[in-house]
Amino acid sequence: MDEYITILTFTLPQDAYLPKALLESEGVKSILKDEHTVQVYNFYSSAVGGVKLQVKKSDVENGLDILEKGGYIKSESAEEKKVEIVHLNKETNKKECPFCQSDNIGKMKQANMLTVIAYFLLGAIFPIFKTSYTCFDCEKTWRFSRL
Ligand SMILES: [Zn+2]
8 A cells, every 4th residue: 555645735625626636637646635624624724734735655756846846835945045146237227137137026025034133143234135136037036236
């Protein structure tokens, strides 16, 4: 008998259907555990840990990979995205992405604890590191730095 391993949990059963379908479409068999319990006793959802999306032990790596590519799991590398330093000059347009020139960019407030700590420790010395930008088209993250 195959052992099934939880690779993702959901509070609501309906949230699990798309990632499950994605796994199936890639040929990875998956099951939803506790689905019935959650549907009947919705308010117990958090108590039973939500709906568990499970795959065979041998499919875990593959399954995680598929879910990551599908955007259901944020990889550690995505969370600790490399921040590029862009040096400002007279021609720099801060309203567009310096890498792909898209204007589909956003400013990011730092919520990362390390950054917050670094800010408190070093903020007075490196005030330029307060805001970083992210491009929604090429997904790069950068900060502007004055030379
Ligand atoms: Zn870009």
